[in-house]
Amino acid sequence: MSSNSSNQEIHFDKILGQYRSDPYNYVDMHTVHTGTVRFLIEEGAEVEGASGEWMHKPGTRLYEINRERNAKIITSKTNGTISSVCSELDGQFVEAGEKLLTIRHPLKKKEIIEGILQEVLFLFEAPERARYYFSMDIQSRIDQKGARAVFIQPGDEIITMSLMKRDTPVYYTGEPGIIHSVYFTPGDSIDQGQPLIGVCAEDKLPVVQKVITRVKAEWE
Amino acid sequence: MYSPLQRIREHQQAFLGQLDTHAFSPSAVEKILAYGAPVGAALEHHTQLNRCMDRLQQLIQEKEQQGRVLAAGTVVLADVLTDSSGRFDRAWYAPEGGVWLAMAWPDILLPEFTRLLPFAVGAACCRAVRQCGVDARLKWVNDVLVAGKKLAGILCTTLQSSGGDRYHLLGVGINGNNQVFPMEFQTSATSLRSELSQEIDLAELTGCLLAELRWSLGLLHYDEEQALAEGGSCEQGRASLLLALWQELCDTVGQRVEYGFNIQQKPLYRAVAREIDPCGGLVMELEDRSRVTEYSGEIVYL
Numbered sequence: 001m002s003s004n005s006s007n008q009e010i011h012f013d014k015i016l017g018q019y020r021s022d023p024y025n026y027v028d029m030h031t032v033h034t035g036t037v038r039f040l041i042e043e044g045a046e047v048e049g050a051s052g053e054w055m056h057k058p059g060t061r062l063y064e065i066n067r068e069r070n071a072k073i074i075t076s077k078t079n080g081t082i083s084s085v086c087s088e089l090d091g092q093f094v095e096a097g098e099k100l101l102t103i104r105h106p107l108k109k110k111e112i113i114e115g116i117l118q119e120v121l122f123l124f125e126a127p128e129r130a131r132y133y134f135s136m137d138i139q140s141r142i143d144q145k146g147a148r149a150v151f152i153q154p155g156d157e158i159i160t161m162s163l164m165k166r167d168t169p170v171y172y173t174g175e176p177g178i179i180h181s182v183y184f185t186p187g188d189s190i191d192q193g194q195p196l197i198g199v200c201a202e203d204k205l206p207v208v209q210k211v212i213t214r215v216k217a218e219w220e
Numbered sequence: 221m222y223s224p225l226q227r228i229r230e231h232q233q234a235f236l237g238q239l240d241t242h243a244f245s246p247s248a249v250e251k252i253l254a255y256g257a258p259v260g261a262a263l264e265h266h267t268q269l270n271r272c273m274d275r276l277q278q279l280i281q282e283k284e285q286q287g288r289v290l291a292a293g294t295v296v297l298a299d300v301l302t303d304s305s306g307r308f309d310r311a312w313y314a315p316e317g318g319v320w321l322a323m324a325w326p327d328i329l330l331p332e333f334t335r336l337l338p339f340a341v342g343a344a345c346c347r348a349v350r351q352c353g354v355d356a357r358l359k360w361v362n363d364v365l366v367a368g369k370k371l372a373g374i375l376c377t378t379l380q381s382s383g384g385d386r387y388h389l390l391g392v393g394i395n396g397n398n399q400v401f402p403m404e405f406q407t408s409a410t411s412l413r414s415e416l417s418q419e420i421d422l423a424e425l426t427g428c429l430l431a432e433l434r435w436s437l438g439l440l441h442y443d444e445e446q447a448l449a450e451g452g453s454c455e456q457g458r459a460s461l462l463l464a465l466w467q468e469l470c471d472t473v474g475q476r477v478e479y480g481f482n483i484q485q486k487p488l489y490r491a492v493a494r495e496i497d498p499c500g501g502l503v504m505e506l507e508d509r510s511r512v513t514e515y516s517g518e519i520v521y522l
Binding site for chain 2: 033052053054056057058070128129130131162163164165166167168169171187189
């Protein structure tokens with residue numbers, strides 16, 4: 001789980017200034033395992049992420065990695081422009097985790113708000129790639145009053161993780177607060193490490209609301 | 221006069237000698253059985269319970285209050301369950317005549333192998349009922365079907381005790397001699413007695429199931445040991461020994477299916493099941509020939 005600056009002063013002007021001067025997210029792509037790499041794109045190329053109702057249509061083909069005659073094509077998960085390619089690795093055998101290229105992804109207003117919020121909120125992340133849904137108690141409280149009226153604290157059973165027909169209760173381990181942002185739809189498949197919810201200490205709620213209002217008002 | 225539990229233990233012991241272990245060396249068989257040895261370490265029988273899993277949770281709590289832990293492989297059996305349920309709180313009908321049990325297994329496997337626990341229990345259950353003479357098959361992940369009708373169901377949950385210990389609760393329900401089902405299950409459920417037109421010895425079936433659980437859970441732990449020694453993972457394409465056992469019993473690949481996280485409430489899409497990936501994911505081909513791999517959710521055959 002990631003902690004962040006929610007209990008520190010939030011410097012809006014500085015954060016907004018950073019986004020104004022560079023409204024992009026830089027996505028580094030690393031090798032998924034060892035193997036011989038062959039690039040399928042060049043610097044400056046436009047790439048697309050996965051699409052389709054079930055995100056089943058793969059994005060732009062980025063590189064091929066071949067290990068023991070098993071070739072795997074790696075595709076882009078996001079749209080943007082290839083800002084750098086480690087072309088010296090083309091045709092080379094590389095270790096797992098080696099950086100191969102960077103995609104410059106242009107941020108939308110909604111993504112900027114999310115980006116700022118994710119610096120401010122406590123993000124509770126998916127422990128494994130699995131499908132998630134709220135525990136029955138939390139879901140009924142959300143249904144009755146909305147997520148932002150639901151207060152949680154460490155030790156609360158908040159979510160059920162479902163993987164291969166095995167359900168596991170997930171206990172909250174972050175700072176106490178209200179569920180400000182929900183980053184999944186119950187039953188969605190979420191990758192390990194992706195945020196499930198963003199939690200805000202109750203006294204910080206007005207500050208968070210101010211961030212959203214200001215970005216909405218000031219961002220074109 | 222033997223008690224029901226003594227009879228189950230005798231049958232369990234007898235079936236251990238009949239396990240299909242042909243693919244493994246004697247030393248591997250010894251290790252696998254040693255890993256699975258805790259299965260049925262303690263057996264508790266009730267004529268009636270609300271749910272076997274509730275009783276296991278109660279036992280875990282009681283042990284913790286005594287400053288102890290529940291023995292791995294503790295099994296709770298009941299002749300009748302009055303409040304049993306499946307996933308998503310679906311009704312599970314458990315009258316007299318079936319095998320209804322739940323077992324506690326400590327959370328000691330690596331995540332890659334923990335996710336195969338439901339496969340291991342499904343494989344054990346399928347192998348056990350096949351020994352009664354029915355042509356049972358597994359539908360991904362672990363529904364045990366005979367000619368499309370559900371003969372047995374598995375429920376796997378993980379719980380953390382108040383003391384912080386994590387257990388997997390592995391529930392198995394097999395329709396044995398019970399032949400009458402509520403209206404909503406009449407076309408979708410079957411029992412061993414209906415399929416074989418003869419009564420089943422439930423103690424023998426339970427003993428067989430426990431022997432098969434010892435084998436498949438032991439194999440899962442042995443699989444983990446081998447993976448650690450070899451240095452490979454399913455993401456890297458390592459073929460799991462447990463999944464190989466499971467695949468021999470599964471008839472999902474090649475079927476037209478409908479998929480959903482909760483298929484009864486919200487079916488999502490139709491596809492053709494193409495393969496099981498090395499991590500146990502179901503690879504399906506959609507109408508436009510693109511492929512989706514799912515690691516959770518459920519399917520029905522079309």
